[in-house]
Amino acid sequence: MSSESSVAARESENEFTTTHHVYEPHTAGLPPIRSYATELWRRREFAAAASQANLRAANTMTVFGQLWMVLNPLLLAGVYFLLVNILSGGGRGMDFFARLTAGLFTFYFVQGAMTNGAGSVIGGGKLLLNTAFPRLLMPFSAVRTAFFRWLPTVPIYFVFHIWAGNPWKWQMLAAIPFLFLIVIFSMGLAALFGALQVYFRDTSSFLPYLNRIWLYASPVLWQITDLPARMAGVAPILETVNPLFSLLGGYTEALTQGIIPDFKVWVIATIWAVASFTIGSLFFISREREFAVRL
Amino acid sequence: MSSLSGSKKSVPTPGITVRVENLSISYRTTFERVPTFKNAITRFGRGQRAVKEIKALKNVTFDVPDGTFLGIIGSNGAGKSTLMRSIAGILPPNEGRIEVNGRISPLLSLGVGFNANLSGRENITLGGLAAGLSRREVADRAEAVTEFAGIEEFIDAPMRTYSSGMYSRLAFSVAVHMDPDILMIDEALSAGDAAFKTKAAEKMQELRDNARAMFLVSHSMASITQLCNRAIWLHKGQLMMEGEPKEVIDKYNEFLKVGPSAVTLEDL
Ligand SMILES: Nc1ncnc2c1ncn2[C@@H]1O[C@H](COP(=O)(O)OP(=O)(O)O)[C@@H](O)[C@H]1O
Ligand SMILES: [Mg+2]
Numbered sequence: 001m002s003s004e005s006s007v008a009a010r011e012s013e014n015e016f017t018t019t020h021h022v023y024e025p026h027t028a029g030l031p032p033i034r035s036y037a038t039e040l041w042r043r044r045e046f047a048a049a050a051s052q053a054n055l056r057a058a059n060t061m062t063v064f065g066q067l068w069m070v071l072n073p074l075l076l077a078g079v080y081f082l083l084v085n086i087l088s089g090g091g092r093g094m095d096f097f098a099r100l101t102a103g104l105f106t107f108y109f110v111q112g113a114m115t116n117g118a119g120s121v122i123g124g125g126k127l128l129l130n131t132a133f134p135r136l137l138m139p140f141s142a143v144r145t146a147f148f149r150w151l152p153t154v155p156i157y158f159v160f161h162i163w164a165g166n167p168w169k170w171q172m173l174a175a176i177p178f179l180f181l182i183v184i185f186s187m188g189l190a191a192l193f194g195a196l197q198v199y200f201r202d203t204s205s206f207l208p209y210l211n212r213i214w215l216y217a218s219p220v221l222w223q224i225t226d227l228p229a230r231m232a233g234v235a236p237i238l239e240t241v242n243p244l245f246s247l248l249g250g251y252t253e254a255l256t257q258g259i260i261p262d263f264k265v266w267v268i269a270t271i272w273a274v275a276s277f278t279i280g281s282l283f284f285i286s287r288e289r290e291f292a293v294r295l
Numbered sequence: 296m297s298s299l300s301g302s303k304k305s306v307p308t309p310g311i312t313v314r315v316e317n318l319s320i321s322y323r324t325t326f327e328r329v330p331t332f333k334n335a336i337t338r339f340g341r342g343q344r345a346v347k348e349i350k351a352l353k354n355v356t357f358d359v360p361d362g363t364f365l366g367i368i369g370s371n372g373a374g375k376s377t378l379m380r381s382i383a384g385i386l387p388p389n390e391g392r393i394e395v396n397g398r399i400s401p402l403l404s405l406g407v408g409f410n411a412n413l414s415g416r417e418n419i420t421l422g423g424l425a426a427g428l429s430r431r432e433v434a435d436r437a438e439a440v441t442e443f444a445g446i447e448e449f450i451d452a453p454m455r456t457y458s459s460g461m462y463s464r465l466a467f468s469v470a471v472h473m474d475p476d477i478l479m480i481d482e483a484l485s486a487g488d489a490a491f492k493t494k495a496a497e498k499m500q501e502l503r504d505n506a507r508a509m510f511l512v513s514h515s516m517a518s519i520t521q522l523c524n525r526a527i528w529l530h531k532g533q534l535m536m537e538g539e540p541k542e543v544i545d546k547y548n549e550f551l552k553v554g555p556s557a558v559t560l561e562d563l
Contacts, residue, residue, distance in 0.1 A: 020307045023384055023393040046424035053417045126409035132384045133425040289387045293322045
């Protein structure tokens, strides 16, 4: 017999495995958020370890793996560079290319977080069926994976930054809080799509279309200042409906030009990040008790 | 994660480790082979959902008093694993109520091997971390688990390279190294060679002294008779019988019209 006292001693640190549980049919809704968050935080190591293991299994840690992670977005940047140059009648230089890479690489981070997140719950299979833990760890771990895939593109960007002769200013540091907001935003997306994928297994096949449209609607291939006069009315609309307009726009502006974005951009970006995170994770948490019976 | 949401302010029933009342659980599965965007739209258009409900447990009721070593028998698909999962707080009941007093093995044996591309060690680590152990605890246990399973040479190889015997040795080993109050072993005794079976049986005897209760799912009637002091028989989600292991097994065998054949008894 494990003595009751030894069990009780562990209890405070492990609320999740308390010695008395009653399971009843749950009515839709949320579990106690505070204890959920505590458990989530306590198991953050899992999200890190799962993402590390996945990166290792995908050979991301090898030289060629790293090279591919850089080469793939770089080639895409090259393709878009040519495309935009042809469409706009040429004349775009390294300055544009640097901005393009900054925006595109980070856009692919968001897209990767979303796609990995969508597959995260379904991919958890047996672990979900045989272990009780806060499921939100799965999409969050997917975001970490996407982040570590994005990281090697940072030095590449700086190569083009130098090449284009872009300025080095302390104002560039404003890109960091924007990056942070982008990560928070992506966590919400990953959770949302991770949960949706359980109900509609075709969610992930619909994502590429969404991503394509989203890319075109974001200031990555074009800049707000590029917009022809007859399109000027579109910018304010995109600014409100497209989260990445402010998030990516602010990030690239700070990183490439060393300009601190307008206060309004900060506010909109923050609102989107918080909204996405809150809605995505709450939706996920409200559904997650049902995941095991639907896998 | 029903274990959080499910915890109500209620009083533990004294002397009872697990109480299952009128428990019903259904799985919902999609049967689409190639899920496409196009399919989704047509389904939406017709207002259908391609979801099928599988009733895995139907109105199951039983009590597990402290000190019970419960054998669970029944044919494949009877709902044995489903029952274990629901007691572990993984599957929420559709109907009924489950009361659990004691720490359940936080990682059911089959949680290991969830990702065949990862190594055995990675699987143990991830399962342990998900179950709430610290890196340190997991690392310590991984050593003990590997040693007990006797697969030191393979522990860092991807699990897809494991034989089924190695797989279940690892699964068994994980389950018994989590030192829970309530030990749950789901079909992890069956495979493995003779030497490992003996070792596993010894370990089980030892654990009987430490655990408050034990749940053993096995197709080996000999292990059930040897290790358990109570048994239940599930058939197609229904509780057919509860009682002394010997009685239940006899009825079960009668039901199957096989009789206590040599095969079932010798196979631990
Ligand atoms: N993840 C799942 N999704 C859908 N149906 C499932 C799932 N797991 C089990 N089932 C179904 O539930 C029933 C009981 O399964 P299970 O509890 O695994 O049986 P046992 O462990 O006794 O072999 C079976 O009919 C099986 O097909
Ligand atoms: Mg089973």
